[in-house]
Amino acid sequence: MIPSTAIFDQSQMTHLLSIDPLVQAYRALFSLLDWSLVEQWQSQRSHRGRPAHPMSTYLKAFLVRICEGLPTTSALRSFLLKHPLLVIELGFGLVLDPQAPYGFDEQESIPCDYWLRQQLRSFDRCLLQDLLFATVRSLQEEIPGLGEVVAFDVKHIYAWVKENNPRAYVAERYDKTRVLAGDPDCKLGVKRSSNQEQADGSTKEKKEYVWGYGSGVAAATTAAYGDVVLAEYTQPFNEGDVMYFHPLYQQAAVALQAFPTHVTADAAFDAWYVYEAAARHGGIGAIPKNGHGHPEMQRDTDGVPRCAKGLRMTPRFAFQHTNGYRAQRFGCPLLFPTPTSEACERLSSNHGQGCHKDPNWEAGGLMRVLLDRSSPLYKAVYTQRTSCERINSQAKDLGIERPRLRNRRSIANLNTLIYVVINVRALQRAQSINRGLLQRCSLPLSDSPTSYACLPSVPMHNFVK
Template sequence: MICAFIVMKCEGFSMITDLVDYLNNNLLIAHYCGFDITAPLPSYWTFDRFLKNFDHSVLSSIMESQVLLLASQGIVDTSFIGLDSTPVAANTSQNNQKSFLPDKFKPDKQPKADRDCKLGVHTASNKLNEKNYAFYWGYKNHVLVDCISGLPLYELTTTADIHDSSVALDILASTHSFLPVTECTFLADKGYDVKNIYHQVHSFYQGECIIPLNKRNTKNPKLLPQGNPICEAGLAMWKDGTFSDNGRTRQKFCCPLKSSKHADCPCHHKNFYNGKKHRGCTKYMTLPDDLRLSIDRESSYFKRNYSLRTECERYNSRFKSTGQERMWVRNQTSVANLNTFAHISLLAVAVAVITTRSGQSYRKIKTVKRIA
């Protein structure tokens, strides 16, 4: 059964019915999978029950053994690793673009076809003003990729409502348990720009993070070359001490005319005429006292290393080509098992190329199938 599902993903089938038809029309492949071709092959419902009831830890151990084999051959390592997630749509009519159901993307409108899926949102990029986004019911597949070879190291399936950054440290810890990620360079997009990820990678794994800054709706005030902001009246503001707040250090800037008795605010700011001794507007700037804010993201070193993260996007494209962009099963266990089968099949292609020494690319399934 495991071999049959690997065949399913190598052929790019998204439905179990396609696998059943393929095996019945290619009895030699069914024989290589281990089935008795003198007897009727398993039905659709047999494959469906297998997916739903099979222990996922067995598939995880198979994928782990593949990664360790490739690591022993020097194909994969953890020098540059990237983490990204890809949406997996559930098998429900509410994901149909031609469906005109009212309020089909409300969190309390749980699809009856799949009680495990959750509501998520998929955007075209991580820009703050990104308007190209879409809601969907389904799951996410989080994949840790070796950014040099473009092969997966670890994967995790969650529901679509789980934020990417919330599972990043768990994925790194699980990978480190069988393949050390010490002194790694961790690459990710803005969705993983969280302070605890920087500190965990630096303190526990002695590595570094290459992650763009997510400004989180922060404003960009006009600054002088010395770093002092400019008030609404066009005057340079003065430093007025620092203080700590919620684990961060902030620099306070005040109005340069606040202590003057006879001055008048050029823009007539409302805070200047409040009758208080310390009058005028104030601004605050967070000082870069942590790893997240101390990274020079305009340097050539950062840009050169961050360009390696495109391997995550390339691998996600190969993952979707196995038929995993849209699910046709109706529970989380089956979805997680199918996702792992897809990763196992892509790793199996690389293992086949290395074992046979064919000299072909271990990223191209069609090329390997052609020479088999």
């Protein structure tokens, strides 16, 4: 509703909205989101009780908070009070007052800080995910081949608690069993671990602990269009990085409506099932190998292990390992398939059956140990891992690292909206680039060396063999 006032009539108010630069900027941003998802969600809810502000209004308000870099919900409300035309554009139910400059009472029309915080906390997670997936589908229409390579990473988030303030005295600051009064949902985790050399030449591991959360992200990149968020997932910070993979991979597949061909991540994601996800679809997992402190098993090029004497071991039987993968038992070549007269000090071990090995025999397990990490394909895929770092940098600029919130659900909802903003900006950039390409394609080609034709994007695998 556009109010009438003692100063402006409705036609003048409409004109003010059409020329206000802030309103026009957010109108353009909001136009790139699929609000029909919100309307469909709203139609399924009960309409009993007092008329409420539309859910789209609250979502738009928190998108404004992110874009404006407002640290708190109180700062968001103060910002809206200073921009009454934006309040009209967001769609708040206005409390009309013809004597007010803009025809409504701003203080009464905008909900209080408590209610705004409550709305952030109670946002439907499925609705927010659907909004994020809708931006991915819009980006797919603008960027051919998006999502052929998907990168994974985790960004740390500081909880808003005194335990993260080194200047505040806190007894048992790093007791992981504690439930903090400031944020009961946050957990203690390791942000960074490094080895420091001591005076005697030895090394000592130093860890930097943080109370908070981790925001996992799946991202894709293209040279011309930049970086895109495909999926996100927020957990307490005590979870290992690799625990984010399955939720992120599943969400990325839903967003893309297809499985990625290649995956890439840092060494924290070096687990057989990460490689398995790529192997099932003809791709590779470009991940540095992480021994996790275990000695390396000597193998042949086909994955068959060798014993301590360097002999090729004999396959015996396959079985389901307790860690969830299919393993292959290999036995001593001096005993299986038939005993030989050759001596070995290990023949009497393992109840007289000699030494044995049980390597992971899944496609992902074999890829993990046999992958050529010096190949051009591996290097080309691994290079795209930096897309997550750039996404994390953008998210940090939008306030993801130190949210002034005190519960997991609010932080998770704000994180999703931050990634929606990143994708909407990527969509604006992609549409601008494509409009420029269409304008260039409409120009006639000449015979001069500087003339060109517009070429479609070609998937990476056509260049890297």
